[in-house]
Amino acid sequence: MTTGDADIKIRILSAAKKLFAENGFDKTTVRQICEEAGANVALVSYHFGGKENMFYALFDYYFPNNQIAELDPMQLDPVEGVRLIVREVTNFRYSDYQLINIIQQEVIMNTDRIEKIRKHVMPMWGKLRYWLKEGREQGLFQFNSLDNTLFSIIGTLLFHRNSQYWAILHEEERSSKEAIVEDLTLFILGGLYYRGE
Known part of the structure; x- marks a missing residue:
């Protein structure tokens, strides 16, 4: 993964975390997340394989377990x-x-x-x-x-x-x-x- 790929992936996760916290998982769309992150919608599938996997990636990345x-x-x-x-x-x-x-x-x-x-x-x-x-x-x-x-x-x-x-x-x-x-x-x-x- 290139530095640019890692950067956009983190921006998507950060946007997802913000919007899921504000609106909940079900009321947040992939399009909203990508607009917040300044990313192409296709990148969610590319990096995460969909919205649900992106949700799980939040915990892998942010949770200090x-x-x-x-x-x-x-x-x-x-x-x-x-x-x-x-x-x-x-x-x-x-x-x-x-x-x-x-x-x-x-x-x-x-x-x-x-x-x-x-x-x-x-x-x-x-x-x-x-x-x-x-x-x-x-x-x-x-x-x-x-x-x-x-x-x-x-x-x-x-x-x-x-x-x-x-x-x-x-x-x-x-x-x-x-x-x-x-x-x-x-x-x-x-x-x-x-x-x-």
Whole structure:
């Protein structure tokens, strides 16, 4: 692939991500994506083999799953594992809100495309489950249901705080990403009854 081919491919993916986030997959046409990217419609077939494959390519290109997916969960103690998940999910949420919107739309609509999303996302949540279970067995965490605890943490991390919908409830200045990571970490570890540092 030439540099020009790579450049146009990235422009198409960037346009698709923007439009899918704004309008959803079904309401976005290949023509709209190509207009946004300044590309010929035929290039979608050439580079991706169609709109659906282009959607999947978004996750292959933009989703930062290697850092956590390749990590052996036994390399970290449970507390550090939970801290890692909080930090990385929050960093991702604030660095790529478009892909987050796409994921949330697909999950809410329960589309067939969520299977591809699961391949990228579930390794991370599986490691969180492992660290929660290990933390409970080591006496670091206290909770009754592993499932309820896992889904409560996932909900806390994925909840979209910065949408206009919630603006009426904000009384404080918007926090920095680092402050949000710290607050979420304290909140989650507190909910796990972790009594360490």
